[in-house]
Amino acid sequence: MLDVETIRRDFPILSRTIQGRRLVYFDNAASTLKPIQVIEAIVDFYKNHYSNVHRGFHTLSQEASQMYEEAHEVLAKFINAYSWDEVIFVNNTTEGLNLVAYAWGLHNINEDDEIVLTVMDHHSSMLPWRRIAELKKAKVKYINVTNDGYLDYDQLDHIITEKTKVVVFPIASNVLGTINDVKKIVKKAKKVGALVVADGAQSVPHIPTNVRELGVDFLAFSGHKMLGPTGSGVLWGRRDVLEEMKPFKVGGDTIRDVTLDDVIWLDSPWRFEAGTPNIEAAIGLAAAARYLMKIGMENVRQHEVELVRYTLKRISEVLGEEIKYYGPTNPEDKTGVVAFNIKNLHHHTVAKALDFFGIAVRSGMHCAHPLHYALKISYEEPPPAEIPKNVDERLKRFGCVRASFYIYNTKDEVDYFIGALTFITKVKEELARKPVEAVCTGT
Numbered sequence: 001m002l003d004v005e006t007i008r009r010d011f012p013i014l015s016r017t018i019q020g021r022r023l024v025y026f027d028n029a030a031s032t033l034k035p036i037q038v039i040e041a042i043v044d045f046y047k048n049h050y051s052n053v054h055r056g057f058h059t060l061s062q063e064a065s066q067m068y069e070e071a072h073e074v075l076a077k078f079i080n081a082y083s084w085d086e087v088i089f090v091n092n093t094t095e096g097l098n099l100v101a102y103a104w105g106l107h108n109i110n111e112d113d114e115i116v117l118t119v120m121d122h123h124s125s126m127l128p129w130r131r132i133a134e135l136k137k138a139k140v141k142y143i144n145v146t147n148d149g150y151l152d153y154d155q156l157d158h159i160i161t162e163k164t165k166v167v168v169f170p171i172a173s174n175v176l177g178t179i180n181d182v183k184k185i186v187k188k189a190k191k192v193g194a195l196v197v198a199d200g201a202q203s204v205p206h207i208p209t210n211v212r213e214l215g216v217d218f219l220a221f222s223g224h225k226m227l228g229p230t231g232s233g234v235l236w237g238r239r240d241v242l243e244e245m246k247p248f249k250v251g252g253d254t255i256r257d258v259t260l261d262d263v264i265w266l267d268s269p270w271r272f273e274a275g276t277p278n279i280e281a282a283i284g285l286a287a288a289a290r291y292l293m294k295i296g297m298e299n300v301r302q303h304e305v306e307l308v309r310y311t312l313k314r315i316s317e318v319l320g321e322e323i324k325y326y327g328p329t330n331p332e333d334k335t336g337v338v339a340f341n342i343k344n345l346h347h348h349t350v351a352k353a354l355d356f357f358g359i360a361v362r363s364g365m366h367c368a369h370p371l372h373y374a375l376k377i378s379y380e381e382p383p384p385a386e387i388p389k390n391v392d393e394r395l396k397r398f399g400c401v402r403a404s405f406y407i408y409n410t411k412d413e414v415d416y417f418i419g420a421l422t423f424i425t426k427v428k429e430e431l432a433r434k435p436v437e438a439v440c441t442g443t
């Protein structure tokens with residue numbers, strides 16, 4: 001079990017008020033808040049050890065280099081990698097996924113090869129591979145999502161074929177929270193010799209991760225979604241694949257030697273970390289990983305399962321038919337994400353009204369537009385029968401509200417959230433006509 005009250009004291013921002021009310025931060029799938037331990041690790045680096053890395057014999061450079069290298073070790077431990085040099089620091093998941101697409105995909109995908117993606121993909125895992133398909137004249141195939149929010153595993157056998165060169169999927173959906181069956185996908189992909197790229201942006205911060213057991217070839221995740229600083233992220237890769245791969249970005253820090261007609265690359269991870277890295281982000285991320293390891297990822301997981309279980313129960317008891325909920329209803333099958341709409345009230349209006357109560361959520365299509373169109377996720381009741389041809393219309397009519405939890409959230413906050421939603425539901429007709437502020441203040 002987590003000691004949430006003690007944890008909350010580590011997050012200075014939680015004592016802030018928003019619109020005169022205490023902050024309830026339910027936007028953790030977008031980015032998490034930062035504990036004092038992470039903030040202090042960054043400040044300590046700047047105050048006491050700042051220098052560039054790998055470029056000097058002077059003491060500060062040696063200290064900075066050591067801290068930066070140790071950060072690789074901490075992250076390797078966090079995901080149980082075999083070795084620190086399988087951990088490449090990147091700016092975020094998006095960069096990690098692009099790195100694989102360009103460094104591996106560009107050299108290994110050929111005309112008529114097949115790339116398998118899923119309808120559930122975040123744009124950051126979908127679009128780099130669509131670009132590679134375009135450049136190399138390869139074909140893209142998608143694994144569908146069922147109406148209850150799971151990948152359609154029945155399709156695996158005919159979608160993944162001898163022509164499949166790479167299979168890319170999220171371990172957990174950023175909209176529905178669905179935790180996908182990694183073993184099932186890996187088994188099928190490996191049977192045909194395909195590379196497996198997992199997007200861990202929504203799983204690594206929430207579920208214990210063991211890359212030795214996952215069976216994937218690459219795993220990308222973002223530090224800022226697991227208490228770390230923005231500008232921090234990891235691409236983990238299987239060593240034998242990394243050894244075969246040329247760098248994506250080239251330049252300083254990637255090479256052992258350069259002559260006018262030759263270049264000898266460094267080994268991983270340096271080969272893939274071109275230029276002066278985001279040193280303080282890596283150091284801050286290591287502090288975040290240490291923090292999470294100390295409280296235990298099993299405990300993080302259990303805490304979120306309980307919060308989701310409680311939220312779904314309260315939604316069905318209190319709000320019932322007013323709400324459309326998306327994704328698996330079994331909390332064990334999902335991360336701490338609750339996606340919903342209040343029938344016939346626009347998702348952005350709901351998010352703005354919740355902000356009036358000091359509750360931070362995200363609304364929109366969450367960088368997963370194809371998923372919204374496939375499942376017809378819309379506040380309209382009934383949802384649009386067809387996907388409109390006009391892009392503005394599509395962007396307006398599709399979307400949902402997403403509440404996402406983390407270690408500092410409590411059942412009390414969920415109760416407050418349900419209370420706010422109850423109020424919003426009661427005044428929804430007014431909210432559809434008048435500014436949120438006027439309705440919420442009764443002016």
Ligand SMILES: Cc1ncc(COP(=O)(O)O)c(C=O)c1O
Pocket residue numbers: 029030092093094095122124125170172173174199201202222367
């Ligand atoms: C599933 C998933 N993949 C990729 C990303 C991209 O992460 P970042 O913006 O940190 O690159 C996100 C961010 O929301 C995500 O949820």
